[in-house]
Amino acid sequence: MMISFFENFFEIQKSFHQILFSWTPFSFGDILYILLGIFLLLFIIKSFKKKNRHSSILKILVLTNIFYFSYQFFWGMLYFQTPIIEKLPKGEITLDKKKKLALKYLEKCKETRKQVTQDKNGVFIVTNLKSLQKEILYKQSKLPNYISDKKAPQINSFKPSIFKNIMSFTGILGYYNPFTAEAQYNSELPSTYIPFTSAHESSHQLGFAREQEANFIGYLIGIDSNNLELRYSTEYFTLKSLLNSIVDEDEDFVKTALKNYSPEMKKDRLYERAFIHKHQGFLDDFFGFTNNLFLKSNQQEGTVTYSYFIDLLIHYEQQKQKESYQAIRF
Template sequence: MPIKKNYIKRKRFWAGSLLAQFLLFFIFSKTEITVRFFERFFEWQKSLHQKIFAHSPFSVGDVAYILLAIIFIFFLIKILNKKTRNAYLFKSVILLNILYFIYQLFWGMLYFQEPIIHKLPKEEITLEETKALTVKYLRHCKQLRLLVKEDKDGVFKVEDLESVKKEILKQQRRLPGFPHPKSSNGINSLKPSLFTGIMSYTGILGYYNPFTAEAQYNAALPATYLPFTFAHESAHQLGYAREQEANFIGYLIGKNSENKELKYSTYYFVLKSLLNSLAEKNPDFVKQIIGEYSPGMKRDRAAEKRFVKEHEGIVENFFGFTNDLFLKSNQQEGSVTYSYFVDLMVRYERYSGVK
């Protein structure tokens, strides 16, 4: 009987511990001083983890995810068995406690940093201003498209991915102090995902692993996506948790780059974001701009559409739905919303006088 009582006490303790963590981190998220502590802790943690894991030729974080998936499947099988159910429910709660604590400590609290937009001018963005920017970035894209390489089908290609990664690290160190206050350690920890085949069917271009500070990308993506995806994921490694803020930092990295492939991919992303933000308000203007794409840009767009068409389905819809819920639960807009990024970019261009 004492053994059974101790077991019940331990089970209640770990269940209560998980609930206490939810409450504690919620309180932390509302307190500026604790959020700043987690920001500073992240700087130390990410540098340490990147020094440990960056030199591995494969994603250590992906291997850890595979092992965790095996453990959870094993636990689920045991939970379905009445004889072992209680024991493995208990073990599952312990594991969830540990994972949740590490996740919040290493990454989760960064979603509650002061939004970048609070540091930029607050004047209203007009439709005409957005349209003017769209025309500007169309012009930039057409000019850059003439300078990059093509494959045998006339589609944009990236000749040297490693040089793009090195350029991103260089541009990280050149980011303006305002509104970017974070530092780069210059460590290359951008790696192709071990789940590339699956990722193509999820709509996920890349992801950051908070447990190893590695950034993974889908190596099967069309070339137009890749350089900017690198820049976006590298922004997560700097400590920008919100998706559209990582897009903004990726934009700052790419727009001043000397690498034409990175710059074209960045400007092409900006152009698509502007068009997406205008799609409902002014669909005729969007059609007009797409019609003015250069022949090379039209081939790139067709290649992207083929890739999406070949990999669309239930899996993509499921991951899109769950990702949308995750973003909204962390005070972000949905996964297909570009307005926050566009707001950041337009306000920054006003502030900095970008031409």
């Protein structure tokens, strides 16, 4: 009952916030965080200059609690929604199933990669970001009813983050701002990341709080898209996720799959690896650790494993097979 209240409240506030903040070409949420950070810094400095420091510490704690309460009210309670996996058929997750899916998405990636644009170095590039964003919004409204009954307002509130340089060094691809309903993405990312990251953050805009469920909704948005850039990015993310879930059990299979990447896909992979290597460091490790704690504190697995997305993917594939069988039978 209580979770239903917060789901309904989110539907109202997300539409209101998107109308209120979507018109700005820059990230209003980023500006809000900068101003909040400056205010808190000045408040702390001013407070500790006073004689009564205990009172100042109390004020800081009160402000922190107000911020945390606001976050929970606008967003945090959505982590307690009914998990998507409970809406899908049950079934055993086996290594063989993951391998078959990996080979399937390897072939899909190869085929779609031939049809997208690349730069002079042969690396995939996004050519029309606005068209891609429009397609994501459209596909939000076409999600299966048994998985999502959330409203898709069709308001473009995708924003390149002002913090892109910091995000590149922290491993953060994008984030959703619950106070402005903006979907932030790191515009410095290789193009293989940007379409699916946008679909992922748009899933948060719909109201899917858990990270791996947002990945799954992003998958549903992009996998059958007529926008080839979105489809390739989604297929490529899915393939990488499957290979990551297999590597500990069968490293040779993953090595063989990587060798069988098309020449174009190998260039995309090398470009991604070069980007990651360039931005590795202390901040990447620190934010990876803190993000892991944050995910676990919000009923999630953490960054160590992406198995929940794979579970959702395989159960969904089983559902599609069941529907295909019934359609043929009747």
